[in-house]
Amino acid sequence: DSGVTQTPKHLITATGQRVTLRCSPRSGDLSVYWYQQSLDQGLQFLIQYYNGEERAKGNILERFSAQQFPDLHSELNLSSLELGDSALYFCASRRTLRDTQYFGPGTRLTVL
């Protein structure tokens, strides 16, 4: 158990819908990262937050947005969903820039 939690574990929805994925980092970790892993592929970095502020952006679509709240949990919002958005979405957290990232169990999103 990494100490990073993600909810829900599974999500099935339809095209055009909007969903919210939630992540709680390890206790004391200020940085939260979001990654997308499509079927049998590597991880693509989406976005990073540090203590409530956006710090880095990767290959994140305009239909996707995220935020980090004062209690340090983070939410990833995916809207106007398409079939190609079906993937495993991981959240990771770390304490400082030099620390290892620890991953949550992921949320599996299926868009039908």
Place this chain on the structure above:
Amino acid sequence: AQTVTQSQPEMSVQEAETVTLSCTYDTSENNYYLFWYKQPPSRQMILVIRQEAYKQQNATENRFSVNFQKAAKSFSLKISDSQLGDTAMYFCAFMTDNNNDMRFGAGTRLTVKP
């Protein structure tokens, strides 16, 4: 651009034997960190081992060790005494002090055969 390359999409090894997974990376940074993550069928991403670029000594964690060749930009993972539970996707990853994100290779699918 900083990239990570894993040239072996799939590998297999007999139980109790040794296997080495390859990883190369490209960066102009001098200070960086390298990782191997394991992703078993449960899809959880589990840290296997970490190496700081400024350390010359290769990292070791029980049956897992790395061969870090900084000049060649190579970072291979050796798994000794392979066990059935080692069956997983293995991802090599790279991170610098200046970048906030972690770059991942495409992964190597390792199967340990009984």
